[in-house]
Amino acid sequence: MSTSTISASVNTTTKTIANARIREAGQTPNGLIKSMWEYIASTGEVPDFDKDTEAPDSKRQRAIQHMHQLMDEMPKNTPLSSMTADDVKKELADRDL
Incomplete structure (x- = not known):
């Protein structure tokens, strides 16, 4: 099966903090993104992060x-x-x- 690369841009501070928290959770950024894409493909549900986030x-x-x-x-x-x-x-x- 062929693979594709997905990219996104976030500010450096967000990336640094998120990467640290992802590692603390025992995951990798690549693994987390791959899991999220597989979840969306298999369930048809796109997580709505905005509705769960309160400023x-x-x-x-x-x-x-x-x-x-x-x-x-x-x-x-x-x-x-x-x-x-x-x-x-x-x-x-x-x-x-």
């Missing part, structure tokens, strides 16, 4: 929104509501949480 800024924004939601749900007019952030940390640390 770090988006994750950070969701975390901030969640923190604000939790703060809004906290009971008001309790000792915690008049405490500084450092006081709250100390109080929670003292509770072994």
Whole structure:
């Protein structure tokens, strides 16, 4: 069976990081690409990496929104509501949480 070469361009930093992670996983870039092409050929499914990838800024924004939601749900007019952030940390640390 004849073979063909597939090529793609990525920036040098991405290539260096990806190659290191691929090696850490016990694979090679060539083997990984070959496996992905064979998967697509045999299943007809093309992985949609974009839908599974969430930008770090988006994750950070969701975390901030969640923190604000939790703060809004906290009971008001309790000792915690008049405490500084450092006081709250100390109080929670003292509770072994």
